Amino acid sequence: MNTILHINTALETAYVAVSDNDQVLDEIINPDQKTHAAFLHPAIKEVLGRTGIPIAQLKAVSVIIGPGSYTGLRVGLAAAKGICFAMNIPLLTVNSLEWMAYSQRGNDFDFLCPMIDARRNEVFTAVFNKNWVELRPPHALILENGQFDKELETGKTLFFGNGAEKAKSFFCHRNSRFLVSNSATSNDQYHISMTRYLAGNFAELAYSEPLYTKEFYTSAGKKPHN
Numbered sequence: 001m002n003t004i005l006h007i008n009t010a011l012e013t014a015y016v017a018v019s020d021n022d023q024v025l026d027e028i029i030n031p032d033q034k035t036h037a038a039f040l041h042p043a044i045k046e047v048l049g050r051t052g053i054p055i056a057q058l059k060a061v062s063v064i065i066g067p068g069s070y071t072g073l074r075v076g077l078a079a080a081k082g083i084c085f086a087m088n089i090p091l092l093t094v095n096s097l098e099w100m101a102y103s104q105r106g107n108d109f110d111f112l113c114p115m116i117d118a119r120r121n122e123v124f125t126a127v128f129n130k131n132w133v134e135l136r137p138p139h140a141l142i143l144e145n146g147q148f149d150k151e152l153e154t155g156k157t158l159f160f161g162n163g164a165e166k167a168k169s170f171f172c173h174r175n176s177r178f179l180v181s182n183s184a185t186s187n188d189q190y191h192i193s194m195t196r197y198l199a200g201n202f203a204e205l206a207y208s209e210p211l212y213t214k215e216f217y218t219s220a221g222k223k224p225h226n
Contacts, residue, residue: 009076010068017186062193066211067124073210103184110155115163123163
């Protein structure tokens with residue numbers, strides 16, 4: 001079996017899951033963003049125990065690398081890299097926005113615009129077509145009128161995720177649709193990761209970093225510390 005461990009501590013809801021060649025076998029979910037760090041390692045141990053899969057049987061580890069919570073991204077990637085290094089197995093990385101967009105591919109929309117709330121009028125976003133081809137890469141965006149005119153004039157555009165509520169007042173158009181939730185699951189991460197695993201599309205273990213998308217500063221103007 002091509003058994004993969006999946007880690008996602010990037011957003012409000014975290015999970016750890018295990019998949020084989022064909023499906024997600026089991027997952028453990030944590031809905032409390034403030035406890036993702038404490039949740040992660042016990043959940044990995046528990047999900048492997050529940051599926052009866054020893055850690056030595058893992059073929060790869062997949063992790064959502066952001067954008068998202070700075071602390072969550074660091075915790076998730078550190079755990080994934082630690083396991084990969086210890087077990088000498090590949091690391092697979094998936095960004096949050098492509099994961100979200102994957103869950104909406106094939107629906108009746110010409111453009112998919114996942115949005116993650118970045119506070120105030122700012123979101124993390126990207127644009128994909130209905131076939132999950134990236135048209136605009138992940139970036140931080142302070143919302144203003146007219147930013148998606150090209151897409152909206154061309155076809156139906158879905159703004160979705162916990163940042164989509166903010167978009168309603170800026171992108172009111174006959175072709176705009178809004179879904180103020182994220183329907184992506186561990187199953188979507190599994191499908192993306194398995195495709196990359198089979199293609200040998202592995203991340204560089206030593207050089208992989210969280211996809212922060214923008215610099216983080218404290219109120220004193222300093223970068224985060226450990």
